[in-house]
Amino acid sequence: MNPWEKWITSNPEIMMGKPVIAGTRITVELILERLGAGETVDDLLAAYPQLNREAIQAALAFAAEVLRSEATYPAEVSA
Numbered sequence: 001m002n003p004w005e006k007w008i009t010s011n012p013e014i015m016m017g018k019p020v021i022a023g024t025r026i027t028v029e030l031i032l033e034r035l036g037a038g039e040t041v042d043d044l045l046a047a048y049p050q051l052n053r054e055a056i057q058a059a060l061a062f063a064a065e066v067l068r069s070e071a072t073y074p075a076e077v078s079a
């Protein structure tokens with residue numbers, strides 16, 4: 001069992017099937033976007049009281065696993 005499996009679920013009837021934190025409508029995508037925009041884990045915990053540190057770590061672990069199994073393509077880098 002992956003460490004994220006108890007935290008991340010996907011159901012076509014919830015958020016169009018996007019992976020979410022179990023029991024919420026908080027998507028893994030939202031967590032990644034907000035962390036990527038510079039928010040901290042503490043910011044997320046304050047904004048979403050139904051989250052906890054384990055759920056955020058699970059979202060990161062899930063994203064890493066998905067990226068590991070996906071084909072990747074070089075990104076264009078603008079000068």
